[in-house]
Amino acid sequence: MTITNYTQLALMITLVLSIVSSATAQESNPGALAPVQLHLMPMPAVVQRQPGRLNINSSFNVTTKGFADDRLRRSITRMIGRLAGQTVMTLQFEPASDEGTATLLIECAGAGSAIPLLSEDESYSLEITDKQARLKAATVVGALRGLETFLQLLEGDRTGFYFPAVRIQDQPRFPWRGLLIDVARHYQPPEVLKRNLDAMAAVKLNVLHWHLTEDQGFRVESKKYPKLHSLGSDGQFYSQDQVRDIIAYAADRGIRVMPEFDIPGHATSWLVGHPELGSAPGPYKIERGAGIFEPALDPTREDTYKFLDTFFGEMAALFPDAYMHIGGDENEGKQWDRNPQIQAFMKEKDIKDNHALQAYFNQRVLKILQKHHKKMIGWEEILHPNLPKDAVIQSWRGAASLAEAARKGYNGILSAGYYIDLIFPASQHYLADPIPQNTTLTAAEASHVLGGEATMWSEWVSPETIDSRIWPRTAAIAERLWSPRQVSDIDDMYRRLSVISRQLEELGLTHEKNYNMMLRRLANGQDIAPLRTLASVIEPVKEYRRYQMRPQTMLSPLTGLIDAARPDSEAARQFASYVDGFLSDAPRLALYQPNLDVILRDWQTAGRALGPMIDQSPALLEARPLANDLSAIAAAGLEALSYLSTGNPATMQWRDAQLAKLDEAAKPKAALEFAIITSVRKLVNAAAEPPRTRANLSEPKK
């Protein structure tokens, strides 16, 4: 048996890769001075590298000049704690006594709003010289944003830790940069929200859209109507104290907390305790399935509005944000169609269809919200000729509705393109722009586009997996919403994303560390290496196919291979770049050949090892066809590599046989699919080409 030298080989690959990637990335970041690359995300509006560096040792300290309050002081304490954690240095938490000698001087002009506003000034400037770092901001929230940039600038080398000298001038492109977390399909405890708020702050997101009610759960305590949460939540709800605690935690990080109470549809859980609000007699049970359900509030009864007035009054006092989201999506009105009283009401009021009836409902709800001094926001379905202009539209089915709303003078935010629950890669979300380059909106119309929100719908996420569905991809969306439109180089985004992803771990995010843990559980005590190899090159199926291919309920465990596997396979991206590099090197084909060989043999070894492993782990039974596919893919790739290395082209029969095998392997199994098929196809196709034409087979990366 040969001697294992895995570590060394892995290091060699890393080294080769880093040389290549740093060359390409420098080009896309013209402000950077070689050899240090900055890892900022979102990229600030203006970054200028300067010569020099600010060295960091345990005498690092901070002071403020001008305005300072407890929120700013707490944020400085957190920043110092994180810097200490990264550098393993005991740092001083007490403010420096001398502005001139403080390592970091923060000049803040004023408090800004204690409860963050949409209109908050988040701009800041940061100048680092070899003497001092100076952060200036108009508000504490601006200073918070600058402190995150400051931490992202930390570098280390043989001589120690330092901050590279820079001049940064920064402000967001859009004022509304949100993350929706659906805590209704699967409840997420407060600590999950808190660590995600930390992560949001790290990438300068500023709105937590808290999707609190659904068919599957009513998650907030109502003291006015306690049956809402006590009967509608399986005991899994936030007490009002916990809500206040989350809001304070978010405000400390300059993040608004906007609640959503989704009505009139998506409201089964309301009706468990209050069937009298429904459009059918009930009784109702908490919904355990996924999809669109019939129950809807009865928009024709005055008691419904009395109830909502009291309820929204209570919630308006609990949630200080200026906006309240009333959902309004996906109500098909089937209960309305079948209810004679509702039909009579529509006839009497000359309401011609369910859309109009919902518009009537929205008008009534809007008045209630206005009474309680809240602005209304809803999903794009609420857009209706009678909708007042101060309502905000959240576009989810396509960017067209956002543009339509803007043209009609409505403010809007974009979520179409940012549905992170659909398992698309970060690159795809990254290119979705609320105001794309080719927009037909006038400047005045475009000013109605406030920003966007990533949406973490929670049908298939648990507290254990939710971070891996949100992060790191949401950081790319955060950049799209903060940074200038022209910051759009995908390779450079991924380069920085991998650094930010590690930094998010420091804040307690579990997207990386729960991965091996979940594989260990599935492996039932066996070595996880072969399983990790498999999991690293597969992804859950996209869009809504998971539920179609592998039906579950809200009470099902989310501990399967599909839950451990993650979106946007990094291993597949890396393999693709090796394949492209390899083929673009034709006819020499030496570059990346060893890397590809190592990877393909690892797949081959894993494919063989997985069979006996699955025998001992019944929880992995559904992975058996994937293990077989992995072996087939590896075999095809290795044979192709062998043809290419020896210079003898393969036959067309061989090629067609391999492509057929790859087509089989490309079919999803257990709702999982390989992310490496395209790259192996390239190898197979190239292997059957005459040497001269191979170079053309590798398409340049976009």
Place this chain on the structure above:
Amino acid sequence: MTITNYTQLALMITLVLSIVSSATAQESNPGALAPVQLHLMPMPAVVQRQPGRLNINSSFNVTTKGFADDRLRRSITRMIGRLAGQTVMTLQFEPASDEGTATLLIECAGAGSAIPLLSEDESYSLEITDKQARLKAATVVGALRGLETFLQLLEGDRTGFYFPAVRIQDQPRFPWRGLLIDVARHYQPPEVLKRNLDAMAAVKLNVLHWHLTEDQGFRVESKKYPKLHSLGSDGQFYSQDQVRDIIAYAADRGIRVMPEFDIPGHATSWLVGHPELGSAPGPYKIERGAGIFEPALDPTREDTYKFLDTFFGEMAALFPDAYMHIGGDENEGKQWDRNPQIQAFMKEKDIKDNHALQAYFNQRVLKILQKHHKKMIGWEEILHPNLPKDAVIQSWRGAASLAEAARKGYNGILSAGYYIDLIFPASQHYLADPIPQNTTLTAAEASHVLGGEATMWSEWVSPETIDSRIWPRTAAIAERLWSPRQVSDIDDMYRRLSVISRQLEELGLTHEKNYNMMLRRLANGQDIAPLRTLASVIEPVKEYRRYQMRPQTMLSPLTGLIDAARPDSEAARQFASYVDGFLSDAPRLALYQPNLDVILRDWQTAGRALGPMIDQSPALLEARPLANDLSAIAAAGLEALSYLSTGNPATMQWRDAQLAKLDEAAKPKAALEFAIITSVRKLVNAAAEPPRTRANLSEPKK
């Protein structure tokens, strides 16, 4: 370069090892039927394997017969959720309608106490046949214990998941089986306590000893004296609502929550807000160092007792447990010596020394606790001739004080031997017995020994690292306190411990998953493989040497290599067993040779790779001497292996030179030490012996 085949090799090693270990373990578990070994911890009092198995599929269900309450129903729901998580099956949470066909039938005779008592009946029996599992218990707490055993029995193979047929009759050896968590030196948020309560329940521990106050922090809200927590905690304290929530969470798992308010010493944080209680005028600041500090309550002023009466009255209402811990340890009385009023008081009352003055104080405090219907418990220093017999002694400096207390008729619990903060291996704690085989106590005296407690003192643990200091080692202590004394086979304990350790992850414990995370942070974006190899064979220095060798404060980051490294190196244990197996195979020396070769070369590779890695990661600077040592250890081991494999003995000069190198490597650096030196010494010594005598060099494992 050779082809990497790491995965396959690792699997082969695992396979070889499992054959060997299962052979030895069968002997120590005579009730087991080959080939399935049980992974129970703590081992039940009586386990009889039966032929047959109860297969598990998605029709698994549970019902109760006789008594059932919400606590039992919640525990069943949790158990089904965990079973679903492990099997990746959608299981039914609704009770089965038919006792006869339910997969698991639970027969509980009564509720037991809603607030767990020391006298709680925790016994249960569990019989599993191929038709049904039947769990019987006198109380709900007994049923909870049985449900944990049930979950530990889950097995899987090619045909699916199943429970092996068994008959188990079980009850604890000791009624007091605790874990002390010091939340004062480093605050631990409620979720840390909750996940540790889950883990405690999993291994049948039943007391959370909540060490709430210290020189470094006062961690509980007092509404009577709010300056205690508001000035003594840096804002890091538990609200009374949070305390009630933790107590309810623990009670749900059959766990008592006993608070400790450490007085009269260890009390600096009390004096920050209430300097008038101190024995010197103050002002006082929260202590940031580690060690023993001078501040102590003034035992001579009546106002002190009035204060304590009010305070303990408030706490007695908040904490329902029958016991209240008043600390009483490590008060050196230096403030007392210097205070003329205190000296005058002692003279007047004929109190001859500080120990007697503290005894006077304890008597007064005891009366206050009695007034509030609490039993007093304190550290062994409180043992004094005048101490009433209903006080309980916690022995920490040695088991002798426990025996002395028992002889004098005091109840006591053992913590000496269970100081998990001192980084000793589980095997050492495992052999510490509250009533050892050779005890000189009579049966009546021995009945005063109530049990024991592991102590997680928190000078050097953060929420990120605390689980790795508690688990899995505390599971071995839990077994010592629950299982019959004769269950003491260390190899079998470790075999089961590694399984239990993985199961604890499922409950949210972070001892395993934070390991790689911390290494990633230290690696600053580089491949962690070499660092992981190093970290896997080093351990933090034992006892109190960490602070001596690498001083820090309570505000220092706990993110260094010493914090990532863990006690009781599993890699070192495995290496030791290979070395022993290898040498016991002399003169053939074929057994384990490939395993040793792989491991030693991995060390060699890692040692080489670490140098350049440290250059890029200033946080790893302190690891440089360790990296050099690792290379030297690997070189010595590889050379020894080469001599042994070829059959030519090495020279004495070579041996002495290697041993000198190993002596150098054995010196701690960065407060870390190698756990593999002894094994490599064995190889080096053996290499220089004539072939005939080598077999004797390997001492049989105890």
